[in-house]
Amino acid sequence: MLRDPHPPLHKYHQLGDFIIGGMASQTFIISSSITFVQEPPPVLFEELAVVPKNYQHILALSFAVKEINEDPQILPNHTLGFHIYDSYFNAKRTFHATIQLMSTVKKFAPNYICNIQNKLMAVVGGLDPLTSLHVATMAPKGTLQYTGILSLLLHFGWIWIGILTSNDEYGERFVHTVFPVFSRNGVCIAFIERSSKFTTITDIHERLEKGSQIHETVINSKANVVVAYGESYLIVFLRWFPYLSKHPTNKQKGKVWIVTAQMELTSMVYQQSWETDIIHGVVSFTIHSNDLPGFKSFVKSRNPSNTKGDGFIRDFWQQAFGCVFPDPALNKMDGDVCTGKEKLENLPGTCFEMSLTGHSYSIYNAVYAMAYALHSMCSSRFIHKLLVNKRELNFQDKHAWQLHHFLKGIHFNNSAGDKISLDHNGELVAGFDIINWIISPNQTFHRVKVGKIDPQGPPEQAFSISEDVITWHKWFNQVQPLSLCTEHCNPGFRKKMKEGEPFCCYDCIPCPEGEISEQRDQNDCYECSNENYPNKNQDACIPKAITFLSFEEPLGISLSCLASALSLITIMVLGMFVRHHNTPIIKANNRDLTYILLISLLLCFLCALLFIGQPGKVTCLFRQTAFGLIFSVAVSCVLAKTITVILAFMATKPGSRMRKWVGKRLTNSIMLPCFLAQNGICTVWLVTFPPFPDTNIHSFAEEIVLECNEGSVTMFYCVLSYLGFLAIVSFAVAFFARKLPDSFNEAKFITFSMLVFCSVWLSFIPSYLSSKGKYMVAVEIFSILASSAGLLCCIFAPKCYIIMLRPELNNKEQLIRRKT
Structure with a gap:
């Protein structure tokens, strides 16, 4: 449990808990998943479960609660607190934590809560989709992201692509949703591969073998673009690819990876020193984020020696810096000793970022949204009715479901100056930024914004991209990649479908005499108008010369x-x-x-x-x-x-x-x-x-x-x-x-x-x-x-x-x- 160490004195009532872990779907963009395991269940392989980068989600939550508790304009006379539960990337453990939400602290008794000072009012969910898909109420529309991916593919002419998804219901839903839409717009799917996360030691070899097969399919495919859709662990899976190759001495063929907003650049502890060439040049859809005033200073102030109430920082510190804290009970320790003076800004971007990630930014905004909704509920006629009846004003007279009404349509400006608003359905009114990942050999990580999807703008401006600033994978030598089953049919030719193959695979044959095709990849040639005739290359119509038997000829x-x-x-x-x-x-x-x-x-x-x-x-x-x-x-x-x-x-x-x-x-x-x-x-x-x-x-x-x-x-x-x-x-x-x-x-x-x-x-x-x-x-x-x-x-x-x-x-x- 992590509580704010210095709550302000002028706020005296604690308003329930904000719980992170296992309660939001993958489309619930303002979500997070904490995977720091203090007491890992015996079925999990600890080394595979530790993702130090997710510690920033905890800091974003703590920072938001700290700001709210110090702001006299929001929830005056009340103190905000929170509990953190770990999802462990495991549905069973997440459901167990969900039942604990409805129980007395430290006592597993569903629907029995005797501690009135810690009443649950809201939940900020995690990244695991199957455990939280049906309870998400605050997220931007998933179809917007699908449309953005399609617009990106069509903009660059990538019509022969691969898909890599998680091997679960969530991945299948994505495939069944986008496949017909992509097909109607001329995009073909070269392959669909499904990856599974590592859960136990016993299945690790099976997963690696499956990963090797997926790697061979991806590398050998003519599709140079792969859309990766799934949970954040999918990036961890991608980083395995160079080590799963059956021909490791060969130069790895580059691909353009398009990843969705649910995925961030993360790595397990054991992957911190791995090479990052596979994910260099990734094009990522992310929910818009911005730097929060004071957040970097807040992060820099975190130190194992002077931070109280943070049950995660020592584990994070040891895993991130590869050191151990002295234990008086042990006479001898293996490894470097943690001094507590290590600098977070020195960590590689794959391990920890000082700048706020999209998920952490979403957690921050989610906490504020809940706070503003609670504030509105406190100021509503419901409260006045209690006062008229001379009843005591406290949150024990309210129910969590009543908060939904106040969440719908809420809007506010956060400390970064961004306008945050929810529509009448409780969906976040927001677009997506298109980010290009640039990773240097020393693992310095840069996010470059290259485009955006703005659903509130004019339709013709909803999608925008600056292709000149994109850094592609080194394989492409900074030349815009192509992703085609067949090379383009030049003007003057038309496509002839190959029997038994997708419509993106075809032969190019010349136009019949007297017909032309002016653009690439034309399905049919056509005749010029009566006033024109085809040129020699049959790719343009030339105006006919007007002639008659004249006295000049x-x-x-x-x-x-x-x-x-x-x-x-x-x-x-x-x-x-x-x-x-x-x-x-x-x-x-x-x-x-x-x-x-x-x-x-x-x-x-x-x-x-x-x-x-x-x-x-x-x-x-x-x-x-x-x-x-x-x-x-x-x-x-x-x-x-x-x-x-x-x-x-x-x-x-x-x-x-x-x-x-x-x-x-x-x-x-x-x-x-x-x-x-x-x-x-x-x-x-x-x-x-x-x-x-x-x-x-x-x-x-x-x-x-x-x-x-x-x-x-x-x-x-x-x-x-x-x-x-x-x-x-x-x-x-x-x-x-x-x-x-x-x-x-x-x-x-x-x-x-x-x-x-x-x-x-x-x-x-x-x-x-x-x-x-x-x-x-x-x-x-x-x-x-x-x-x-x-x-x-x-x-x-x-x-x-x-x-x-x-x-x-x-x-x-x-x-x-x-x-x-």
Whole structure:
């Protein structure tokens, strides 16, 4: 039992006991477990049970009670006291201590208490979960810590992890809680191992063998991150790992250990000199703690020679400093003698810390919470009711269960300036600090705060981490560790699940052609939008270039120059014919038809320019219809000239009636119906499904082609079919008239020109259908120019030859001469 050695004189009533040991769950963060054994039970192995570091929990409790008893503002006229019971890490012993709480001191009689000066009012529980899981009423929500662990894993991309828990109901509950949550968020569990604490000498070898198996599983796993969840003794178990290796000479592979707030850096007495490399770089979730004014001075003042009422300090001193106090009953002592002048600040951090740990800080706040609740209960209407009834005011009139009401919603500021508050459920309203453990070779221990979980902040700021200040295990050479079953699938690849293995294990395969993946570890590839196309590495979409057959590009320049040159040639031919319009060769075969044909050919060449340049509403609307109408005029002229040649020859025969048909009446009767028929087709086309500007996004992967949509493809081919029909008729008529005996007979030239014309447009159809984008337009332009040039060359080149080079043939005698 440890009591405050100097209670203030102005407080005269003692208010029950605060008991540490075995009455809180692992999620009861303001808990502690005292494991200093003065009279160890015979089943325990003493050396394994001594954890000197937990002595700070006793000091935090004593310091809090001392402050409260010296503060006249809290529980005036009352003195706070406490008893300490040891849990021994043993459920049986803890239940025994629990029964003693309800008994008279030094007499085991449950529910029988005769000492009214020592009435139990509250309990501050220990770390053992199975003995206190269901009675904890003051703890931050466990789900908050689970969420924090998940956020940490996802932040660093650790999706292939191991879990090490205690081999009990508490560990199983953790596994069953986090496994589905982690899986839903893409985190896979590589292994789950369960450790048992050392309890008796007889099972130590069995436990070490099991520890060796766990060690091999952890070290050989590809998971570089292990979440350790359990009681504080689990750190003691971790420190065994380097000594459980089957290959101790090999360099130990480092791991990132993530430990929960229930675990602190502790060690058994025999582990004080052990190497600490295994726990260097640990990332720990801890309840927020702060330095308390005067606590370090209070700790430094503790000394076995001048501290009274502390039943633990001599045992702690001997275990921590590895010495013994002189015993007059013994003539000879083994080991170094304790002088009492040893300095606590010289102890390694694994054995004792001068700074307040999270558990000790929680004990301190728990004592204050109980004190404030008792103070509120003293000031409540309940007390006024007692005074009205003239009953004596003392705590023997109160029951411990009444304290719960006053604990809920309590809030206060402790001496460190931190606000401590409990919600209406009695849960501590607090977050967690994320601490990085840094241990030097000389066992100097530093806690570096690298992040936090703040449930009271905005959701996007609830989790924060400063990864640049984290010190990783030496194995990783200060490079952020990876923890993956499979290396990341880079952009341009996608994951392919491996049959029979967790979803975190997969193969990386390239995206199919035409699809991309922009981020790592994509489950599927996807196509770019219609305005974009995949780059070479298939990891990004590039905007498509907008293209059309323009006047600036080489193909457009070539076609426009060709059209202009042919137009110029046509104009020159027309000028030559106008200049020699009275010559026999011009008069022959209908001079007017010749002029109309030349003008229509000129318009055909100029019409080709409508197909070059960015398609617009007007150009799309008229370019195909203009082409169809102009070509129908040209072919109709050829047909009329051919028929005129035939009729003219027939009219020269004596007594022929064909003379009356030769003339303008004939040409008009041929050309006008042919033109009107094509005009009707074009009119129906424009009225029903007219062409319009459109974008072609499918023809080319890297281009968006601006083009004219023909509206009705059927009407477009009707226009071409009609032209083909006229051309075939003209060819047939000219073919039969090719041998007529006339020096200026055009039939033979028309036959060849129509043969060229039909050949061009027959080859146009497959070429047009096999082309895409602007090349379809180029094919049509070339067909227009080639067929028009064929007519111009085949029909007018012979006449130009005679006019320019053989003028002697351009006379009337040649016109009327017959072949013999």
